[in-house]
Amino acid sequence: MKLYNISLQSLRRRKAKTFFLIIGLILSVASVVTLLTVSKNVNQSIAANLDEFGANIIITPKTDDISINYAGMSINNVSYNNNELHTNDVEKIRTIKNKDNISIVAPKLLSVEIINPANGTGDKNVLITGVRFNDEIRLKKWWNVTGKIPSKGNEVLIGSEVKKKLGLKLNEWLKIRDNDFIVSGILDATGSQEDVMIFMDLNESQKLLDKKDKVSLIEVAALCYDCPIEEIVQQTSSVLPGANVTPIKQTIESKMTAMHRFEHFSFGISAVILIISMLIVFTNVNASVTERTKEIGIFLAVGFRKSHVMQIILFEVITASLLAALIGYVIGFLASRFIIPVLTMDESTRIVYDYSLMIFSVGFSLAVGFIASIYPAVKATRLDPTTAFRSL
Amino acid sequence: MSLIEINNLTKKYKSANESVLAVNDISLSIGQNEFVTLLGQSGSGKSTLLTMLGGLAEPTSGNIVVDGINIYELPSKSIADYRREYIGFVFQSFQLIPYLTVEENIFLPLSISDLTNPEQKQLVNQILEKVHLEKKGKRLINELSGGEQQRVAIARALVNDPLIILADEPTGNLDSKTSEEIMKIFCEFNDAEKTIVMVTHNTGFKKYSHRSIELSDGRLIN
Numbered sequence: 001m002k003l004y005n006i007s008l009q010s011l012r013r014r015k016a017k018t019f020f021l022i023i024g025l026i027l028s029v030a031s032v033v034t035l036l037t038v039s040k041n042v043n044q045s046i047a048a049n050l051d052e053f054g055a056n057i058i059i060t061p062k063t064d065d066i067s068i069n070y071a072g073m074s075i076n077n078v079s080y081n082n083n084e085l086h087t088n089d090v091e092k093i094r095t096i097k098n099k100d101n102i103s104i105v106a107p108k109l110l111s112v113e114i115i116n117p118a119n120g121t122g123d124k125n126v127l128i129t130g131v132r133f134n135d136e137i138r139l140k141k142w143w144n145v146t147g148k149i150p151s152k153g154n155e156v157l158i159g160s161e162v163k164k165k166l167g168l169k170l171n172e173w174l175k176i177r178d179n180d181f182i183v184s185g186i187l188d189a190t191g192s193q194e195d196v197m198i199f200m201d202l203n204e205s206q207k208l209l210d211k212k213d214k215v216s217l218i219e220v221a222a223l224c225y226d227c228p229i230e231e232i233v234q235q236t237s238s239v240l241p242g243a244n245v246t247p248i249k250q251t252i253e254s255k256m257t258a259m260h261r262f263e264h265f266s267f268g269i270s271a272v273i274l275i276i277s278m279l280i281v282f283t284n285v286n287a288s289v290t291e292r293t294k295e296i297g298i299f300l301a302v303g304f305r306k307s308h309v310m311q312i313i314l315f316e317v318i319t320a321s322l323l324a325a326l327i328g329y330v331i332g333f334l335a336s337r338f339i340i341p342v343l344t345m346d347e348s349t350r351i352v353y354d355y356s357l358m359i360f361s362v363g364f365s366l367a368v369g370f371i372a373s374i375y376p377a378v379k380a381t382r383l384d385p386t387t388a389f390r391s392l
Numbered sequence: 393m394s395l396i397e398i399n400n401l402t403k404k405y406k407s408a409n410e411s412v413l414a415v416n417d418i419s420l421s422i423g424q425n426e427f428v429t430l431l432g433q434s435g436s437g438k439s440t441l442l443t444m445l446g447g448l449a450e451p452t453s454g455n456i457v458v459d460g461i462n463i464y465e466l467p468s469k470s471i472a473d474y475r476r477e478y479i480g481f482v483f484q485s486f487q488l489i490p491y492l493t494v495e496e497n498i499f500l501p502l503s504i505s506d507l508t509n510p511e512q513k514q515l516v517n518q519i520l521e522k523v524h525l526e527k528k529g530k531r532l533i534n535e536l537s538g539g540e541q542q543r544v545a546i547a548r549a550l551v552n553d554p555l556i557i558l559a560d561e562p563t564g565n566l567d568s569k570t571s572e573e574i575m576k577i578f579c580e581f582n583d584a585e586k587t588i589v590m591v592t593h594n595t596g597f598k599k600y601s602h603r604s605i606e607l608s609d610g611r612l613i614n
Contacts, residue, residue, distance in 0.1 A: 001499035170394035303476020
């Protein structure tokens with residue numbers, strides 16, 4: 001028989017004590033594993049949603065020309081398009097090393113044109129924007145359209161200010177460069193420059209403006225939960241040497257703040273659980289040492305050194321901690337499967353498990369067990385042999 | 393030849409209000425293979441003397457030399473080793489570990505030795521035979537009678553073959569028949585060259601010992 005056999009028999013046969021020691025640790029480990037798994041998954045879910053909520057990179061042609069302003073970003077004057085981007089640049093962006101992080105690429109062709117509505121309100125200058133509506137509506141989740149998104153070449157979507165300025169209504173006709181277009185949808189006021197734009201299909205705009213395969217700017221939404229946006233910018237710049245690739249830092253930082261808020265909350269709760277579980281283990285082991293004064297007296301009487309007594313106590317706690325870590329990990333793992341779909345409000349959420357959490361669980365449980373029991377164990381070794389012996 | 397030399401041994405216990413002189417300037421020699429009974433009323437200092445002999449309570453003054461070793465000059469680790477190698481304790485209320493089986497309780501002193509498991513097992517089986525408990529090795533302590541529990545305690549005290557058995561009222565919780573059986577076991581081990589120092593109230597047990605020493609108020613009176 002070795003010292004660890006004494007610890008194992010103590011755990012095995014003092015069932016109530018062992019149960020309360022292990023259950024405290026299991027609850028702690030399971031709670032922390034659940035919190036961290038939930039936190040990681042919910043953050044990724046938030047990140048995925050946020051990344052599709054507006055662009056975080058704008059690509060414009062390199063130019064010295066006077067710029068106009070679009071969505072808070074400076075872009076070159078479309079009248080001097082000596083260095084325009086091209087439609088195939090969109091495909092180039094999707095070849096970068098971090099291409100999996102690229103969510104939406106939305107190219108645009110801009111031009112100020114004279115509009116002649118059929119209602120006779122007179123010619124007006126308006127900014128025409130050619131877009132790929134499929135990408136645009138994914139990028140602009142806030143868009144609220146009366147009517148429908150254009151699906152044909154001669155259909156346009158007009159901003160709320162354009163509607164007022166030109167007195168246009170749904171299904172009314174207007175003329176641009178002698179081509180007739182019908183208003184299929186009216187964009188509700190967004191409070192941005194989109195209110196003063198007319199949107200049409202990109203291909204149609206390229207034909208209309210005689211700028212085949214050319215685009216004025218490209219908006220990109222990159223998934224940046226755990227990717228450095230600067231690297232994506234650098235990689236994009238290298239495939240598009242004639243372009244300025246600019247990250248919209250404010251957008252990125254807002255996303256990161258939103259994403260990490262829940263993460264910080266989880267870490268805070270985990271820290272509280274850590275302290276509570278340490279107190280549970282400390283109370284349990286400390287009470288156990290006090291109760292076992294007589295037993296310690298027996299150990300000393302048969303010739304055990306103080307270090308032997310300490311080994312027995314620590315081995316007990318370490319064994320209980322390891323057992324609790326494994327059970328707690330499994331419980332936390334299973335619990336997160338039920339909690340994540342509820343929190344993300346999406347039953348189809350694919351749950352990403354971090355198996356390194358098992359190593360973390362073992363480390364966490366051992367650390368809690370060891371730190372909380374070190375004082376009682378030292379106290380046991382400092383027990384005056386006379387006191388222990390008197391209790392016999 | 394004396395195995396144990398006790399020289400001017402004094403032990404004072406101090407509490408907040410008073411100081412109690414439990415053992416008062418005792419000098420005594422106990423020979424190898426001797427069976428000594430320590431007699432006296434409660435509070436006469438018998439158990440304190442036994443505790444000091446076992447290296448568990450440092451004397452206030454004086455010294456104890458066992459087999460040429462002044463035990464209270466030893467460092468703490470070595471005192472534990474002294475207890476393991478020289479001393480086997482037997483207590484009035486047996487003092488067995490309730491969550492361990494009979495065998496596991498007897499294994500205790502061996503669990504910190506360098507012996508292999510088969511060597512340990514052999515020693516435990518031998519001692520179980522000597523105390524007539526060979527069929528009860530796998531039982532838990534609470535499944536045994538008082539006499540059987542005391543035999544387990546004796547087996548545990550002797551399994552690592554110590555030179556000295558210190559017994560504190562070993563029959564105090566037993567009926568007279570079982571007490572006689574336990575005393576016979578002590579005599580058998582004494583015949584096997586163990587030195588035995590036994591604290592008892594029962595003057596009837598003088599007959600088993602070579603010498604009886606009586607204490608009163610911490611002093612030797614006989």
